[in-house]
Amino acid sequence: MDAPEDAPILFHNTMRIKDGHLAGFREAIRQAVEFVEEHGPQLMVEVFIDEDRLLAHSFQLYRDSESILAHWRLSDPYIREVMEHCTVERFEIYGRPSAAVREGFPAAGGEEFPFTITPRFTGFTRFLSGE
Secondary structure, eight states: OOTTTTTTEEEEEHHHHHHTOOHHHHHHHHHHHHHHHHOOSEEEEEEEETTTEEEEEEEEEEESSSHHHHHHHHHHHHHHHHHHEEEEEEEEEOOOOOOOHHHHSSTTTTEEEEEEEEESSSSOOTTTTTT
């Protein structure tokens, strides 16, 4: 049986860092991650930067669609700051987000970008911190 809507939802955001913006991007993303670690609903956030190719990958795990909507409300200023230094190359959503979340795509910061939604089939999550 397929996983129900609003089982955990994983985002994979691939961002192209603008030429000359690597330092600004690193600082903006660091501040954004610190903010969501303290205040955001994400269960996990991990960011990887390929400096040679000026590509960054952000992975965010959410409990459900309500968590995503809460994150968007809370983090808008931080997202705008990050987007000053990059463009979204593609955005992949893994899971079954609600209609409200689906309607929030493909616009981010007023820009459109390609995205896909792949429904979750099965799985589990273990947390590294033991919380």
